[in-house]
Amino acid sequence: MGSGEYTDEELLILFRDEKQREAAFSVLVNKYQEQLYWHIRKIVLSHMDTDDILQNVFIKVWKNLLNFRNDSSLYTWLYRIATNETISFIKKQKKNQMVSYDDYINSVANNAVTEGYFTGTEIQNKLQKAILTLPDKQRIIFQMKYFEELKYDEMSKILRTSVGALKASYHHAVKKIQIFLKNN
Amino acid sequence: MKNQNHPNIKIDKIPKEGMFKVPDGYFENLSDRILTKVKTLPIEASKVRIIPYSRRRLLRIAATIAGFIILSFAGYQIFQKTQKNDLLSQADAYDVADYYVSEFDERTLMISALESEQEAKMESEAMINFLVDEGIEEETLLQAL
Numbered sequence: 001m002g003s004g005e006y007t008d009e010e011l012l013i014l015f016r017d018e019k020q021r022e023a024a025f026s027v028l029v030n031k032y033q034e035q036l037y038w039h040i041r042k043i044v045l046s047h048m049d050t051d052d053i054l055q056n057v058f059i060k061v062w063k064n065l066l067n068f069r070n071d072s073s074l075y076t077w078l079y080r081i082a083t084n085e086t087i088s089f090i091k092k093q094k095k096n097q098m099v100s101y102d103d104y105i106n107s108v109a110n111n112a113v114t115e116g117y118f119t120g121t122e123i124q125n126k127l128q129k130a131i132l133t134l135p136d137k138q139r140i141i142f143q144m145k146y147f148e149e150l151k152y153d154e155m156s157k158i159l160r161t162s163v164g165a166l167k168a169s170y171h172h173a174v175k176k177i178q179i180f181l182k183n184n
Numbered sequence: 185m186k187n188q189n190h191p192n193i194k195i196d197k198i199p200k201e202g203m204f205k206v207p208d209g210y211f212e213n214l215s216d217r218i219l220t221k222v223k224t225l226p227i228e229a230s231k232v233r234i235i236p237y238s239r240r241r242l243l244r245i246a247a248t249i250a251g252f253i254i255l256s257f258a259g260y261q262i263f264q265k266t267q268k269n270d271l272l273s274q275a276d277a278y279d280v281a282d283y284y285v286s287e288f289d290e291r292t293l294m295i296s297a298l299e300s301e302q303e304a305k306m307e308s309e310a311m312i313n314f315l316v317d318e319g320i321e322e323e324t325l326l327q328a329l
Contacts, residue, residue, distance in 0.1 A: 022219060029215035037211070041204055051210075055218060062222040120203035127198050147200055177195055 006031075008074040015065055025065075029058055032075070036082045042147045043086050043140055045112035045128060053089050057082045072157055079158045083140060090136050105132040123181075130180035134173050141166055142173040 006014070006027055014024035036057060041050040060081050068077060094104060109129050112118045120128070131139055141159070144150045145166075152163045159166070 026215045029218055033214050058218045117205045124203050
């Protein structure tokens with residue numbers, strides 16, 4: 001099965017058939033893995049952490065896909081699971097580190113660099129540090145708008161937040177980042 | 185890392201691409217790795233709704249507040265009854281105490297207390313499920329409370 005050959009609806013039908021379940025799931029993973037990977041990676045920065053979160057996301061998808069109701073598109077549902085898993089991860093990470101906020105930001109940014117999979121310039125690194133200073137939800141909103149260039153309508157469905165609130169949040173995030181870049 | 189001077193830099197001038205790398209071949213074998221993991225896991229065929237973290241927390245708060253109000257009301261009722269009982273003569277009070285001591289042993293009272301705790305837990309869960317099923321927004325509920 002090639003990922004480009006099947007629509008989401010077809011994949012869901014195949015997944016319901018026990019004999020075709022694994023093949024259908026494999027196609028689904030191939031279809032969405034990169035989008036979800038980059039969505040998570042740009043929030044948590046580290047490749048290793050992204051890999052862990054992404055695996056958890058697909059495990060949840062596997063367990064719950066039979067219960068998926070077409071209230072939203074499969075893409076929105078997957079993004080929502082990925083976003084929730086990422087938020088949970090960030091909260092756990094902050095709780096476990098038991099260090100000051102500045103130390104937390106430096107450790108997350110430095111880990112990403114020392115892993116060897118961050119190849120940004122100094123200003124790109126500084127931008128990432130600025131993003132880390134934002135509150136969790138604002139950080140995700142900024143990331144989705146700025147890096148993924150998602151439309152507010154799509155973001156609204158994924159985050160279950162009104163378009164107005166998203167716009168306001170993004171505006172505040174940009175301001176805070178500008179100030180951080182100016183002062184640091 | 186390249187060194188740059190960036191006084192008053194605008195974020196839209198910062199390049200968005202080329203910051204991150206992934207290990208070679210990462211995406212080629214990701215689905216195999218995931219499939220190996222999930223194959224052994226059960227599938228939850230029951231009707232489960234994934235509630236976002238933020239909603240889950242608010243629903244818990246709302247259910248706790250609702251539970252607190254119910255308990256406060258029950259407490260107030262018991263307090264009122266106690267006040268009435270104080271009006272009984274001392275002798276009547278002793279008679280009533282004797283009656284309860286003879287009617288209930290310690291074990292019965294402990295079982296009753298444990299059952300009440302269990303019921304409270306179930307009520308809290310039921311309240312959350314009801315709010316989710318009915319699609320009642322937590323903000324609306326909190327405002328009403």
